[in-house]
Amino acid sequence: MAEDNSYESMLCVKPEVHVYRIPPRASNRGYRAADWKLDEPAWSGRMKITAKDKMAYIKLEDRNTGELFAQAPVEQYPGCVVEAVTDSSRYFVIRIEDGNGRHAFIGLGFADRGDSFDFNVALQDHFKWVKQEGELAKQEASDIVAPKLDLSFKEGQTIKISIGNIKKKEAGGAKVRPMGGGLLPPPPGAKAGGVIPPPGAEPTVSALPTNTASILDFGSFVPAAQPSSDMWGDFTSAGSNSSKDAVKSGWVQFS
Numbered sequence: 001m002a003e004d005n006s007y008e009s010m011l012c013v014k015p016e017v018h019v020y021r022i023p024p025r026a027s028n029r030g031y032r033a034a035d036w037k038l039d040e041p042a043w044s045g046r047m048k049i050t051a052k053d054k055m056a057y058i059k060l061e062d063r064n065t066g067e068l069f070a071q072a073p074v075e076q077y078p079g080c081v082v083e084a085v086t087d088s089s090r091y092f093v094i095r096i097e098d099g100n101g102r103h104a105f106i107g108l109g110f111a112d113r114g115d116s117f118d119f120n121v122a123l124q125d126h127f128k129w130v131k132q133e134g135e136l137a138k139q140e141a142s143d144i145v146a147p148k149l150d151l152s153f154k155e156g157q158t159i160k161i162s163i164g165n166i167k168k169k170e171a172g173g174a175k176v177r178p179m180g181g182g183l184l185p186p187p188p189g190a191k192a193g194g195v196i197p198p199p200g201a202e203p204t205v206s207a208l209p210t211n212t213a214s215i216l217d218f219g220s221f222v223p224a225a226q227p228s229s230d231m232w233g234d235f236t237s238a239g240s241n242s243s244k245d246a247v248k249s250g251w252v253q254f255s
Helices: 113-145 166-173 212-216 242-249
Strands: 008-020 043-052 055-061 068-074 082-084 091-097 103-110
Touching (some): 008 113, 055 113
Antiparallel strands (some): 008 103
C-alpha cells in the first residue's frame, strides 16, 4: 500500500465530553436527549477534531493515556455522521466506525454550551473551506481547457482611430449669439426706425420720414390741398371758423 503523507491538522480539542448509549430512533422526527440516561454516561474523556485533506475525524481519546476509544470519519457536514438532537444544543448523535466496515451510533454530550458551539463551528469552517477549494479547482481546470484570448498587438500592427465629427462640431460652435437683453437682430429688409435698440447698445440714427421735415420747418408754407404730405391731418378743411377755433383751442396755425 502507498504511504499516506498528507498533513493532519487540528481543528478543535475539548478536554471533557460524555458518551451515551442511545435507544433506537422511535420516529423520523429525530433523537431526543431526554430519552438517554444523562446521569449515567457510558464513557467520559477527551475529544479531538482533526482534518486530513478533505476528511474530518472526530476522535474520542482517554484524557490521561491518549488511547483511542472511538473515531467517526466525517465526509460532509451537515450529514448523517453528525446529527443534532431535537431538544438540546449540547448533545449530538455521531456514527463511529471500527475500521472494518462496521459502525454504530452513540450519543455525544458536552458539559458547556460553549464547547458544543465550538464543536459545531469547527466542522462548519472545515467543510466551507473544502467547498471553496473545490470551486477554485474547477475554475482553474476550466481556465486550462479554454484557450486564452490574445489581445496583444503583433509586431508591425497598428490601429487607426477615425474622429469624423470634429469639423461639424467646430462649424456648429461658430453660431452668432443673440444681442444683449434677449432681443434678436432685425430680419433683413426691415425698417430701421421700427426696431428699439437693446440696452447698452450704441444708439443708431433712425431715418425719419421726409414729410416730417415740412412740419418742423416754421418758415415754409404747407399747402392745405396736400393732406397726404401732412402727417398731422388737414386742419383747414374744418370750415370757415376753423382758424378761430384753433386759436381758442390752443392750436397754432402755421403760415
